[in-house]
Amino acid sequence: MRIPGLDALEPSDRAVVADSLGVAIAVGAYGVSFGAIATASGLTVLQACVLSLLVFTGGSQFAFIGVVAAGGNPVTGAVTATLLGARNMFYGITLAPLLRLRPLQRWATAHIVIDESTAMAVTRTSTRHARLGFFITGIGIFVLWNLFTLIGALAGEALGDPRTYGLDAAVGAAFLGLLWPRLTSALARVVALAGAACAAGLVPVTAAGVPIVLGGAAAVLLGLLLASRTSGDVT
């Protein structure tokens, strides 16, 4: 695939390529945990692979299987996953002026707008390196994430009861791993804790899956109230 706006590599590109490939390998590899948890939660290997191929945003994929594994309605799972995917829209707004894509390129490129490809683009000082970082990270993760999802899904299916291996606990750890880098302010920690507390409180009184959406929404409202009172920085 040709990267829009780039024809040949220049010497200064080497560090960007190396960094991007490093991130792609590290992130792609944890597709194995998604694949294993997905099939251990009752999804088929095909369903796990379709999620990685076509949803391709890790947090949303984990959210979907988290809700479904907890016995929630798959539509509730889709709502939770889509809400969590809303941040990709804001990444796109930041990336659009950097990538300067033609309309057709936009449709294909949108698929690889994720946390890591965005992070590897916006930290660059030149537009050329931003594009290079974005495409190499995004395409690299796409290839490896799908490969490792398949490996993990086959392994998860072979393992049997997920609880024996603690795979049910691994989902919580995966979510905590996604949340951890975001807990950079007191407000962020309060909002995350509020989401957890509201959801836990709702578990005994609502249908599975509902506590996640309502708990998350309550925490966002609390965060808005606190932020407007202190007018502090959310991130």
Added chain:
Amino acid sequence: MSDIWTGIVLTIIGCYVLKVAGLSVPERMLAHPLTIRVSELIPLGLLGALIAVQVLADDDGLVLDARLPALGVAALLLWRGVPFLPMVAASAATAALLRLFT
């Protein structure tokens, strides 16, 4: 199982539409301070809620079992800067071992 496929298709559409919208929509339409603030808060609230449900919920309501110490191990390892995959594996192993010996 067809229920699951419905959820998968909706997830695919929802996530892709948001990605395309970000690249396509003029910045001024989405860059309202309130929209941006909400978008920064959503992952915090949702991930917090997802963790609580994943670790505490069972078919019958709230349960304290091996998943909670496993989450504690995950938090400890994240605090020590351990990468994602070994952290998740150690957390799963904690739950597995606790179940083996209790």
